[in-house]
Amino acid sequence: MKSIKTGxxxxxxxxxxxxxxxxxxxxxxxxxxxxMTPKKVKALPKEWFTxxxxxxxxxxxxxxxxxxxxxIGQNVKTSMPMIVAEELDVNWDDVIVEQAxxxxxxxxxxxxxxxxSIRQGWQSLRMAGATAxxxxxxxxxxxxxxxxxxxxxxxxxxxxxxSGKTLTYGEVASLASTLEVPSEVLLxxxxxxxxxxxxxxNVDGLKIxxxxxxxGIDYKADNMLIAMIVHPPAxxxxxxxxxxxxxxxxxxxxxxxAMKTHLDDYDLGAFDNDAFNEVAVVVGNSxxxxxxxxxxxxxxxxxxxxxxKEMDLFGRKMTVETPAGLESTEDxxxxxxxxxxxxxxxxxKDGDPETMFKNAAKIIERNYTCPFxxxxxxxxxxxxxxxxxxxxxxVGPIQTPEIMEGSVSxxxxxxxxxxxxQMTRMGGGFGRRLYGHFLTEAAVISKEMxxxxxxxYSREDDMTQGTYRPAxxxxxxxxxxxxxxxxxxxxxxxxxxxxxxxxxxxxxGALDHYLAEDWTAPSNITVGAFRAPRSNFxxxxxxxxxxxxxxxxxxxxxxxxxxxxxxxxxxxxGTNNDYEADRYAGVLKLVKExxxxxxxxxxxxxxxxxxxxxxxxxxxxxxxxxxxxxxIVQKVYCAIDCGIVINPDAAINLAEGGSVxxxxxxxxxxxxxxxxxxxxKNFDDYRLIRHGEAPxxxxxxxxxxxxxxxxxxxxxxxPIIGALANAIYKATGVRHYNQPLISxxxxxx
Amino acid sequence: MAxxxxxxxxxxHNVEVDPATPILWVLRDHLNxxxxxxxxxxxQCGACTIHLNGTALRSCQLPVSxxxxxxxxxxxxxxxxxxxxxQKAWIEHDVPQCGYCQAGQIMSATALLNNNSxxxxxxxxxxxxxxxCRCGTYTRIKAAIKTAANS
Numbered sequence: 001m002k003s004i005k006t007g008x009x010x011x012x013x014x015x016x017x018x019x020x021x022x023x024x025x026x027x028x029x030x031x032x033x034x035x036m037t038p039k040k041v042k043a044l045p046k047e048w049f050t051x052x053x054x055x056x057x058x059x060x061x062x063x064x065x066x067x068x069x070x071x072i073g074q075n076v077k078t079s080m081p082m083i084v085a086e087e088l089d090v091n092w093d094d095v096i097v098e099q100a101x102x103x104x105x106x107x108x109x110x111x112x113x114x115x116x117s118i119r120q121g122w123q124s125l126r127m128a129g130a131t132a133x134x135x136x137x138x139x140x141x142x143x144x145x146x147x148x149x150x151x152x153x154x155x156x157x158x159x160x161x162x163s164g165k166t167l168t169y170g171e172v173a174s175l176a177s178t179l180e181v182p183s184e185v186l187l188x189x190x191x192x193x194x195x196x197x198x199x200x201x202n203v204d205g206l207k208i209x210x211x212x213x214x215x216g217i218d219y220k221a222d223n224m225l226i227a228m229i230v231h232p233p234a235x236x237x238x239x240x241x242x243x244x245x246x247x248x249x250x251x252x253x254x255x256x257x258a259m260k261t262h263l264d265d266y267d268l269g270a271f272d273n274d275a276f277n278e279v280a281v282v283v284g285n286s287x288x289x290x291x292x293x294x295x296x297x298x299x300x301x302x303x304x305x306x307x308x309k310e311m312d313l314f315g316r317k318m319t320v321e322t323p324a325g326l327e328s329t330e331d332x333x334x335x336x337x338x339x340x341x342x343x344x345x346x347x348x349k350d351g352d353p354e355t356m357f358k359n360a361a362k363i364i365e366r367n368y369t370c371p372f373x374x375x376x377x378x379x380x381x382x383x384x385x386x387x388x389x390x391x392x393x394x395v396g397p398i399q400t401p402e403i404m405e406g407s408v409s410x411x412x413x414x415x416x417x418x419x420x421x422q423m424t425r426m427g428g429g430f431g432r433r434l435y436g437h438f439l440t441e442a443a444v445i446s447k448e449m450x451x452x453x454x455x456x457y458s459r460e461d462d463m464t465q466g467t468y469r470p471a472x473x474x475x476x477x478x479x480x481x482x483x484x485x486x487x488x489x490x491x492x493x494x495x496x497x498x499x500x501x502x503x504x505x506x507x508x509g510a511l512d513h514y515l516a517e518d519w520t521a522p523s524n525i526t527v528g529a530f531r532a533p534r535s536n537f538x539x540x541x542x543x544x545x546x547x548x549x550x551x552x553x554x555x556x557x558x559x560x561x562x563x564x565x566x567x568x569x570x571x572x573x574g575t576n577n578d579y580e581a582d583r584y585a586g587v588l589k590l591v592k593e594x595x596x597x598x599x600x601x602x603x604x605x606x607x608x609x610x611x612x613x614x615x616x617x618x619x620x621x622x623x624x625x626x627x628x629x630x631x632i633v634q635k636v637y638c639a640i641d642c643g644i645v646i647n648p649d650a651a652i653n654l655a656e657g658g659s660v661x662x663x664x665x666x667x668x669x670x671x672x673x674x675x676x677x678x679x680x681k682n683f684d685d686y687r688l689i690r691h692g693e694a695p696x697x698x699x700x701x702x703x704x705x706x707x708x709x710x711x712x713x714x715x716x717x718x719p720i721i722g723a724l725a726n727a728i729y730k731a732t733g734v735r736h737y738n739q740p741l742i743s744x745x746x747x748x749x
Numbered sequence: 750m751a752x753x754x755x756x757x758x759x760x761x762h763n764v765e766v767d768p769a770t771p772i773l774w775v776l777r778d779h780l781n782x783x784x785x786x787x788x789x790x791x792x793q794c795g796a797c798t799i800h801l802n803g804t805a806l807r808s809c810q811l812p813v814s815x816x817x818x819x820x821x822x823x824x825x826x827x828x829x830x831x832x833x834x835x836q837k838a839w840i841e842h843d844v845p846q847c848g849y850c851q852a853g854q855i856m857s858a859t860a861l862l863n864n865n866s867x868x869x870x871x872x873x874x875x876x877x878x879x880x881x882c883r884c885g886t887y888t889r890i891k892a893a894i895k896t897a898a899n900s
Contacts, residue, residue: 073847073884201843208848209836209855211784211824218783226778251750251767287787288767288774378788378796378849378883427786427849428883459789649843653889657846660885683793683881692874694887 040096045170049177051135053106054084054128057177061156061170063090066100068107069117070399071204072429073657074713075650076117078203080125082646083118086195087129087188090169091155097203102401102421110423112399113434113529115614115711118646122708130185132176139176140167155194190644190706199649204425216396216424217456219384224452225254227283227445228290230297231276231465234676235525236326238304239278247282247297252289256282256297259444261437262411267312268320271400272407273435273467274309275526281445287456294458306524322524326676329371329471332496335521336473340367344492344517347503350573351513353479356488360479364552368476368541370739371670373469373530374680376688379427380462385442386452391418392443397426397433404436408443431529435467463686464678467528468671472500472537476545479513484553486564487513493538494519497527500534505612506584507546509577510564525673531661532714535613536721540666540739543609543722548735557608557726558592561585579612583641586703587619591639594701595621604634607727611719615710616642617703620659622695622723624731631731631747633663633695633724638716640700643707651712652700658716659698664689666721667747670740687742753813757782758826768814773797775813776823784824784852788881795880798853799823805860807879824852827859835859838897846884854880858894867898 045058055065065081065088081097102110109120133153140158141148144165152159158167207214232238244256259281262274280299284290306324310317357363383396392414398404401421409416426433442455457465472495479488489511493501499518508514530536550560562585569581588610591597600606603625610619621637638655645651668687672679680686721739729735734746742748755762757780764779776782776799785808788796792807799808800822827833831840835858845851854877861868861876868876873891882890 073845075846199843201840202845202848204848205840205843205845206831208845208851209824209839210827210829210831211782211852213783215786215849217787218777220781220783286766286770286774286778288770288778291790292767376883378786378794378847378881380787426847428847430883456787459791459794653843653846653886656888657885660887661883664885682791683789684791688881688883689885689887690879690881691877691887691890694885696870696888698888 049173051132051173051177052128052181053103054125055088055132057132057169057173059170059173061168062094062096063088063169064096064098067097068100068110069121070110070112070401070423070426070429071099072112072399072426072433074112074117074654075202075647076112077425078200079118079646079650080121081203082195082200083122083125084129086193087126088133089153089155092195092200094156099423102405102423104402110402112429113431115616115713115715117711119615119708119710126187127185130187131181134182134185135176135179136169136172138179139172142175143167143172196644196646197648200647202650214425215379215427216384217379217382217427219395219424219454221384221386221452224384224454225283225285225449226287226290227281227442227453227455228294228458229441229455229461230280230282230294230299231461232301234326235275235673236304236324236676237301238276239280240300240302242280243298247293250289250293250296252285253293254283254285255449256280256293257448259441259448261441261444266410267310267317269311269403269407270313271403271434271436273437273526273528275524276465279441283445283449283453291458321522323522325524327523327525328674329672332471335496336369339494339519339521340473340475340492342519344494344519346515346517347501348508348514348516348574348576350508350511353488353490353513353515356513357477357479357490360487361482362480362484362552364478364480364549366476366545366548366737368474368544368737370472370537371672372471372525373665373669374463374466374671374678374686375428375430375432375530376463376686377426377428377430377432380459381432381438381457382455383439383442384452384454385446387412387443387446388450391420393420393422394439394443395422395424396439396442397424397429398436398439399426399429399431399433400436404439407436408440411440412443412447430531431533432467435528459683460681463671463681466671467526469530469536470495470498470527474500474538474541476541478545478549480553486511486549486553489513490515491542492517492519494521496521496525497523500538502534502538504574504576504578506568506579507564509572509574509581510568512573514573532613532717535611535714535718536662539609539611539613539718540721540725543611543719544725544735547607547722547726547729556598558588558597561588561610583617583703584610584612587617587639587641590701590703591619591621591637594639594699595637597621605727605731607723607725607730609719609722609726611715611722613718614714616640616712616715618715618719620720620723622720622727624727626731631728635697635699636695636720638698638700639703640712640716641703641705642712642715643705643709645702646709648702651702654712655700655716656698658712658714659720660689660694662717662720663695663724664693666724666739667741668693670743751814753816755813755816755821756818757821758823764813766813768812770813771809772799772811772813772816772821773808776808782823782825786849786852788850788853794850795857796850796853798856798880800856800860803860803863805857824856827855833859834900835862835893835897838893838900841896842889842893844886844889844893846886850880850882854882854890858890858897862894862898868894
C-alpha cells in the first residue's frame with residue numbers, strides 16, 4: 001500500500017479511476033464529509049495516509065472512517081465506524097465519518113436490509129480497525145527500533161512502556177501506510193471495549209438539525225432538470241397513449257414522453273419492480289412547474305394483460321405469473337374467507353395433530369387479518385442521474401446500490417465500471433428502497449434528455465406505486481386436553497400474493513403435535529419487503545392467539561410461554577427450529593422483571609408478547625389505560641437480546657421507533673383497493689401514528705451478553721403488535737382480530 | 750411569472766416564479782435552502798414547516814404571492830451552527846433516526862416554545878400533532894422539547 005495525499009473533501013481515492021473526473025464534476029464535497037463539527041474542521045490534518053479501504057489517518061492523528069452501508073435511519077453510519085474505531089483504538093472525538101462509495105471489492109454487502117448490516121459487517125469492520133492498528137504498531141516498532149510486542153496502544157497513542165517513549169498514530173501513519181497488510185491480527189476481548197457499548201451521538205446529527213443537504217431529494221448539480229412520472233391509476237392497467245400538446249407547452253417544461261423502465265427482454269431481478277413498466281415522464285426546470293404540467297397531461301390508459309415474466313433471483317431463474325384484472329379489497333377478503341377454510345400446503349408437521357384435535361377436550365380457533373401497507377418513507381422516492389455516452393452518475397437514496405448497479409447497467413447497455421452510484425442518507429427506507437426502479441427511471445430520463453436530471457415522486461406517486469406489505473391472513477387452532485394442557489397447535493397462513501408463515505419458529509419445537517400450512521393467491525398488486533417482512537403480521541397474530549390459549553388454559557401469559565420454551569430448550573421437537581429457546585425465554589424473563597409484571601394498578605391493562613426474527617429476540621409488556629372510552633398506550637417495556645449492543649442510546653432509539661411504528665401500523669394504517677386503485681393517496685386519508693397517539697413512555701432493556709451483535713431495525717416491530725392487541729383486550733374485554741384495529745369503531749372512541 | 754422580493758432568514762432574495770408557487774418550492778428549487786422538506790404537499794405531514802412572522806406554517810400550502818414583506822424563517826435560519834436551544838436539545842436527546850422530518854419538527858417545536866415557555870405533555874401533543882415522524886421518534890421529541898423549555 002502507499003500513501004495518497006488527499007485534501008479536504010476530496011472524493012475517496014478508492015473510487016474507480018475511470019469515473020474520477022466525472023465524479024468531480026458533481027457538487028464538490030457534497031456528500032463526502034458528514035461529521036464536520038467546527039471543532040473537527042479546525043483539526044483537519046495537512047495530509048491523510050490510507051491504511052485500508054475503511055480508514056485513513058491524518059498527520060495530526062485525526063482519523064477518517066468510511067461507513068460502508070446505506071443509512072436509512074438505523075444508525076449504521078455511526079455504529080459501523082464505531083466498531084472500526086474500537087479495534088483501531090482511537091479517541092472517538094478524533095474520528096470523522098464519511099459515507100463510503102459503492103465498492104464491491106473493498107466492502108462486502110453494501111446493503112440496508114434484513115437488519116443485517118451490523119451482524120454481517122461485524123467481523124470485517126473489526127478487522128479493518130485491527131489491521132490498521134497492527135500496521136501502526138509495526139511502523140512505531142521500526143521508528144523506535146524496538147520489538148512490536150513491547151508496544152501498546154491507548155486512544156491513538158503508542159507507548160513503549162520500558163522506555164516511556166510515545167508516538168501518536170499521526171506520527172507513524174505515513175510509514176504505516178507503506179507497510180504490508182498483516183495476515184493475522186489480534187482482536188480485542190469484549191471486556192476491553194471502550195467505544196462499543198458506550199452511547200455516541202449520530203454523526204449526521206448537527207447537519208440534520210441545521211437543515212444541511214443530506215438526502216437525495218436535496219441533491220443539486222449544474223444544469224439539473226426536474227423530472228416527475230405519471231403512472232397508471234390502477235394496478236392492472238397500462239399506458240396506451242399520451243397527448244402532450246398542452247402540458248409540453250406549459251412554462252418551464254422541457255419535454256414530455258413515455259418511457260419503459262425495463263426493456264421487454266429484460267429478466268427482472270429480485271429487487272426490480274415493474275408494476276407500471278411504462279410511464280409518462282414530464283421534465284422541466286422546477287418541481288412546481290413540472291407538477292402543474294402533470295395535471296394537464298392527457299393520458300389514455302388501457303387494461304393490461306396478465307403477464308408471465310422471467311425473473312433472475314440471484315442466478316436462480318424463475319417464472320412469475322401475475323393475473324390481469326382490477327382487484328378490490330372486497331375480493332381479497334373473499335379470498336381470505338375461502339383459503340382459510342381450504343387445506344393448505346403442509347410445510348411442517350410434527351406428531352399426529354389430526355388425532356389430537358379429534359380427541360381434544362377444548363378447541364380454540366381464530367382468524368387474523370391485516371391489510372396492504374404502503375411504506376411511506378417521509379422522503380418520497382427520488383434519484384439524481386447524469387448519464388452521458390461515457391458514464392452514468394447516480395446519486396440518491398437506495399438500499400440496494402450494488403444490485404441496482406447491475407439493473408441499470410443492463411437498461412443503459414453500459415458496463416458496470418462506468419456506472420457510479422453514490423449513497424445519500426435516506427429519509428427512511430423500511431424496505432421500500434430495496435426496489436430501485438426509480439433509480440433506473442432517473443437514468444433513462446437523463447439519457448433521453450442528455451442532461452442531469454433529478455426524478456422526484458410526489459407523495460401520491462409514491463403511495464400509489466408501491467411495493468406494499470402484502471395483505472395476510474392467519475388461521476390458528478389449538479387443542480387443549482381435559483386438564484387444559486396445550487396438546488396440539490395448527491397454523492394455516494397465507495396472503496396476497498405471499499404467505500407470512502414461518503413454520504419453524506416458536507411454538508414449533510415446543511409441541512409434540514404441530515401442523516403448519518401455507519397458501520398464496522396471485523395478484524397484480526406489487527409487494528415487497530416492509531420492515532420485518534411477514535413477521536410484521538404473523539408475530540402479532542401468533543402472540544395474540546397464544547394469549548387466548550393461555551387464558552383458556554388458565555395460565556399467566558408469560559409463564560405459559562416460558563413453560564413452552566423450557567420444553568423447547570430441554571427436549572425440542574424436530575431439528576429445524578430456528579430460534580434459541582434460552583434466549584427467547586431470557587427476554588421474557590427480563591421484561592417480566594423490569595415491568596414488575598403481576599403487580600399492577602387496576603386501571604392499567606397489560607398485554608405481553610415476544611418474538612424472534614432477524615436474529616434478535618424481543619419481548620414486550622404494553623400498558624393501556626382507558627380515557628373517555630378510548631385505549632391510550634401509557635407505557636411500553638421492551639426487553640431485547642441482540643447480543644453485544646454497539647451504540648446503546650441509538651439502539652434504544654431504534655427500539656422506541658420500532659415500537660411506535662408497530663403500534664401505529666397495527667392500530668391505524670391500511671391501504672385498500674377499489675378496482676385496482678389504491679383508495680388512499682396521501683396522509684389525509686392514509687393514517688400514520690401521530691404525536692398524541694404514541695406511547696407516553698417507552699423503556700428499553702438489553703440482555704447483557706458477549707454474543708456477536710445482531711440487528712435492531714426490524715425485530716422490535718413485530719411483537720409489539722401482539723402486546724398491543726392483548727392489552728386492548730384486557731382493557732376492553734374484546735379481542736380484535738383485524739388490522740388496522742381502529743377499523744373497529746369501538747376503539748376509535 | 751412575477752418577481753418577488755422575499756425576506757428569508759433576515760436576507761432579501763429576488764425570485765421570478767409563478768405566483769402560485771408554494772414557498773416550499775421557492776426555498777428548495779430557487780433559493781437552495783433545502784432544509785425545508787417536501788413530504789406530502791397538502792399540509793398533512795409537517796415536514797415543510799417554516800415560520801412566517803414567527804408563526805409555524807406549512808410552506809407547501811403558502812403561495813409565494815401571499816407572503817409580501819413577511820419574514821420567513823427556515824431551519825437554516827434558526828441558527829447555522831446548531832446553537833439554538835431547540836437544536837441543542839435535539840442533539841442532546843439524539844432525536845433523529847432517518848432525520849428527514851426533523852427540520853419540520855424543530856420548527857413546530859420552536860414556534861410552540863415561543864408562545865408557551867413551559868408546555869405540558871398535552872400542549873406538546875396538540876402543537877406537534879401535525880408533524881409526522883415515520884421512524885417514531887415521538888417520545889424523544891417530547892423529551893427534547895421539555896429540555897429546550899427548561900434551558
